[in-house]
Amino acid sequence: MMIITGILMGLLATVLLDLWALTLSRVAGIPAPDWAMVGRWVGHLPSRVFHDSIGDAPAVASEHTLGWVFHYSVGVAYGVLLAVIMGPDWLAAPTLLPAWLFSILMLGFGWFLLQPGLGLGMAASKTPDPTKARVLGLIAHTVFGVGLWMGAMLF
Template sequence: MNKMIGFSLMVGIGSTLVLDIWGVLLFKMKGITPTNWGMVGRWLMGLRQGEWVATQQNVQSPSLIEKISGWSFHYLVGIAYAVILVLAWGTPFIQSPTLLPIILVGIVLSTFAGLMLFMPAMGVGFCGRKIPNQGNALLMMIIAHTVFALGQYIFALLYASG
C-alpha cells in the first residue's frame, strides 16, 4: 500500500508538473495561454450550488480560494491518473512500468476525459465545439496530454529505479 501511495504521488505530481512546465514554455515561446485553473476552481465552487456547467458571465478575476481549488484539483487529477495505472495494471507495474498503460491512461483516457467531461463542464461544449479554431485547440490538447504521458513514464521509471 505504501508503494502505491508513493508511486501515485510521485508520478501524479511529477507528470502534472511536467505538463505545467510545458504550458509555461508554450506561453513564453508562442503566446498560447495556459489553462486558467482559477476558473476551474470557480466551476468547482459552483458545483455546490448545483451549477454543473460553468458560465462565462462572471468575468472577474478568480479569487484566491478559486485559484487554490483549481490548482489543487489539477494536481489531484494527475494523482488519480497514476492511481488508475496501478489499479488497472496491478502493483507489478510499480516495479516495472511499461509504455502501453501510460499511453492508454496518460494520452487516451486523459484526452477523452478532457474532451467529453472537462470541456462541457467548463462551458465550451462537447469536444470544445464552442471554441474558436476547435481543430487547433484539440491538437494542442493531444500534444499536452502526450507531454503529460511522457512525464508519467519518466517519473514511473524514476520511482521504479529508486
C-alpha cells in the first residue's frame, strides 16, 4: 500500500507542478519547461550525459513523449521514495515540512545533473538569469512538495 500511495503522491505532485508551470506561462509569460529537450537528453544518456547545448545534439525519436514520460517517472519515483523513507506512520498523519524538505533536496538532481546535462551549467549558471532560474526552481519544488504532502493527505 505504501508504494501505491507513493505513486499517487508523485502523480498528484507532478500534475500540480505542471499546472503551476502552465499558470506561470499564461500569467507571467515565463516559458514552460521544454520536455522535448529533456527527452533528447534522456535519449542520448546511453552515450553521453553532459552537453554544451542539448539543442545542438541530434534529435531522438519521440523526444517530446520521452521527455514527458521521464518527467512523470521522476515525479512518481520521488513520491515512492518519500513514502518509503517516511514510512507508514508519516503516511497516516503527513506533515508538510518533510515533503517540502525532500522536494528541495531533490532539486539538487536538477541543478547538478539535468541542467548541466542540457548545457545550462550547474544550477543554471549558463542561463541568461541564473538567479531567476534558481528562484523559479525553488518555487517549483515547493509546489511539488506541497503536492506530495497533499497526495499523502488524500491517499
